[in-house]
Amino acid sequence: MIELQHLSKRFGGRKVEPVQALDDLSLSVPAGSLYGLLGPNGAGKTTALRILCTLLAPDAGQVQVGGVDALAEPRTVRRLLGYVAQEVAIDKILSGRELLHLQADLHHMGAADRLARTAELIELLAMEDWIDRRCGSYSGGMRRRLDLAAGLLHRPRVLVLDEPTVGLDIESRATIWQVLQQLRDQGTTVLLSSHYLEEVDALADRLAIIDGGRVIAEGTPAALKGALGGDRVTLRVREFSDEQEASQVRDLLAACHGVRQVVVNRSQGYSLNLVVEDSGVVETLRHQLAEAQLPVFALAQSRPSLDDVYLQATGRTLSDAELSVAGRRDLKEERKQSMR
Amino acid sequence: MTSASPSLAPVPSLGGEPSALAEITQETLALTRRLFVQLARRPSTLVAGVLQPLIWLVLFGALFANAPEGLLPGGISYGRFLGAGVIVFTAFSAALNAGLPVMFDREFGFLNRLLVAPLRSRSSIVFASVLYITSLSLVQSLAIMATAALLGYGWPGGVGLLLVLVTLLLLVFAVTALSLGLAFALPGHIELIAVIFVANLPLLFASTALAPISFMPPWLGWLAALNPLTFAIEPIRAAYAGSFHLTDVVLVAPYGSLNAATCLAILAGLAAGLFLLIRPMLDRKLT
Numbered sequence: 001m002i003e004l005q006h007l008s009k010r011f012g013g014r015k016v017e018p019v020q021a022l023d024d025l026s027l028s029v030p031a032g033s034l035y036g037l038l039g040p041n042g043a044g045k046t047t048a049l050r051i052l053c054t055l056l057a058p059d060a061g062q063v064q065v066g067g068v069d070a071l072a073e074p075r076t077v078r079r080l081l082g083y084v085a086q087e088v089a090i091d092k093i094l095s096g097r098e099l100l101h102l103q104a105d106l107h108h109m110g111a112a113d114r115l116a117r118t119a120e121l122i123e124l125l126a127m128e129d130w131i132d133r134r135c136g137s138y139s140g141g142m143r144r145r146l147d148l149a150a151g152l153l154h155r156p157r158v159l160v161l162d163e164p165t166v167g168l169d170i171e172s173r174a175t176i177w178q179v180l181q182q183l184r185d186q187g188t189t190v191l192l193s194s195h196y197l198e199e200v201d202a203l204a205d206r207l208a209i210i211d212g213g214r215v216i217a218e219g220t221p222a223a224l225k226g227a228l229g230g231d232r233v234t235l236r237v238r239e240f241s242d243e244q245e246a247s248q249v250r251d252l253l254a255a256c257h258g259v260r261q262v263v264v265n266r267s268q269g270y271s272l273n274l275v276v277e278d279s280g281v282v283e284t285l286r287h288q289l290a291e292a293q294l295p296v297f298a299l300a301q302s303r304p305s306l307d308d309v310y311l312q313a314t315g316r317t318l319s320d321a322e323l324s325v326a327g328r329r330d331l332k333e334e335r336k337q338s339m340r
Numbered sequence: 341m342t343s344a345s346p347s348l349a350p351v352p353s354l355g356g357e358p359s360a361l362a363e364i365t366q367e368t369l370a371l372t373r374r375l376f377v378q379l380a381r382r383p384s385t386l387v388a389g390v391l392q393p394l395i396w397l398v399l400f401g402a403l404f405a406n407a408p409e410g411l412l413p414g415g416i417s418y419g420r421f422l423g424a425g426v427i428v429f430t431a432f433s434a435a436l437n438a439g440l441p442v443m444f445d446r447e448f449g450f451l452n453r454l455l456v457a458p459l460r461s462r463s464s465i466v467f468a469s470v471l472y473i474t475s476l477s478l479v480q481s482l483a484i485m486a487t488a489a490l491l492g493y494g495w496p497g498g499v500g501l502l503l504v505l506v507t508l509l510l511l512v513f514a515v516t517a518l519s520l521g522l523a524f525a526l527p528g529h530i531e532l533i534a535v536i537f538v539a540n541l542p543l544l545f546a547s548t549a550l551a552p553i554s555f556m557p558p559w560l561g562w563l564a565a566l567n568p569l570t571f572a573i574e575p576i577r578a579a580y581a582g583s584f585h586l587t588d589v590v591l592v593a594p595y596g597s598l599n600a601a602t603c604l605a606i607l608a609g610l611a612a613g614l615f616l617l618i619r620p621m622l623d624r625k626l627t
């Protein structure tokens with residue numbers, strides 16, 4: 001349903017250091033699926049979605065929605081798409097209902113359809129109690145629900161959501177998750193970006209992990225996790241270790257039977273991330289450490305998660321990536337880019 | 341929570357589109373309605389917008405109330421002379437500010453909502469602003485004309501009112517287009533406000549709003565005779581002066597004499613030119 005092919009986009013250049021937001025990104029979203037774009041902030045998710053929604057032109061690459069070339073026929077694609085942006089844009093002076101009516105007119109809906117559809121969405125997203133109040137008085141969750149309703153008003157075949165649940169209360173989040181699943185069950189293609197692992201894991205039929213403007217892994221959550229195999233073990237010999245000790249422990253444990261891989265995680269106080277064959281290996285590890293007279297501050301074992309998929313592909317965890325990217329981002333510049 | 345509406349429900353058919361005119365009208369009216377709802381809920385804009393030109397009229401009129409009789413062309417009083425200038429300047433200021441709401445929509449991300457919608461023409465955004473500002477200017481102008489009449493500065497009459505309407509529509513269209521173009525081209529509202537600030541008063545002083553060309557040194561006379569405000573002011577002033585025909589000479593400029601029809605044609609040309617100039621900015625898919 002959605003085909004992004006070899007998208008590249010670079011920002012800045014004259015005054016600011018250029019940023020390669022997208023670097024040959026390709027993605028294919030099957031019709032009727034709920035598809036997740038997972039990646040740290042600054043990975044290029046928003047840029048990819050803005051290009052898909054015809055708000056931004058790529059430097060290179062192709063965009064197709066339902067077989068329509070979005071770069072050649074943007075207006076046709078706009079009718080197929082509903083877009084729920086990350087920064088919720090509403091007019092504080094209008095009431096929620098007035099905003100929905102405005103949206104309906106922008107999509108050239110007839111008067112009867114507009115009324116019926118507005119009523120339907122108000123009920124679906126449980127907005128009756130406050131829809132006639134001015135938007136300026138809404139909480140974050142209300143705004144997000146209203147924005148979702150605006151995106152759904154014209155019955156889009158494809159719904160695109162950029163970080164739909166960031167900073168939301170639990171109730172609003174549950175409502176939105178439920179609506180997205182219903183939509184998918186009824187045949188809408190839903191594409192959402194998120195940097196919440198558990199959200200994508202729980203919701204998405206398929207996902208792509210994006211890092212540095214490229215897709216670094218793609219598939220169903222189960223397949224991606226399953227492909228990694230083995231169990232994950234996180235080990236800290238003490239709360240804050242150092243590089244030398246971490247290397248020593250790594251060399252010691254890497255030689256153990258059943259240990260597939262040992263990675264030193266510098267950003268987490270030189271903890272060690274291990275991939276092991278089965279649960280019995282943990283006992284072996286304890287034994288080895290005791291024999292080498294090394295303490296154990298923490299030792300935890302788990303099934304592979306999407307974070308491990310990310311770690312495997314990039315060598316760092318998603319939360320570390322967030323931190324490192326946060327320092328490098330120029331939010332003012334990004335805001336400028338998002339303005340048209 | 342009931343069932344979501346099926347997404348497989350009819351999507352607007354891609355072939356056989358409804359008429360472009362109907363769609364543009366629907367978009368434009370919806371966007372205009374939004375501007376009026378904002379005005380109705382923030383009436384301070386309207387109150388200030390009506391009061392300000394009245395203060396201009398009363399204070400400026402008083403300032404030159406004792407000017408010698410017969411100083412101005414046609415021997416009219418300064419107050420009568422001033423009315424047309426205040427009407428045009430008020431409409432001009434409002435239109436020059438038309439870009440500000442669009443700039444704020446850009447900054448708050450609301451404009452993206454318009455840009456991802458399948459608008460038949462993004463010119464609807466311009467049309468909505470023109471409709472809104474023209475209506476607002478008419479209300480302001482009526483207040484100015486009524487006040488001027490009360491002060492004994494005269495009344496333009498039925499044909500005059502029609503002329504005021506047409507002239508303001510042309511001027512507002514041109515200046516609104518310019519302002520919206522700036523709102524799309526400039527980086528933020530600070531820059532837009534700076535441009536408005538710099539453009540506003542000089543264009544007033546370099547026009548015939550406050551004094552006739554015959555009072556000005558030659559260089560300023562030339563500027564005033566090329567200033568679009570002058571082409572709007574002079575026909576309205578002529579209507580105030582009494583019986584009025586489109587072929588009457590209303591502006592004696594250094595380069596020749598212009599009749600009212602020519603002034604209006606110049607304004608129309610300017611409006612069309614600026615509109616065509618900013619259209620690519622509206623339609624530009626991207627930076």
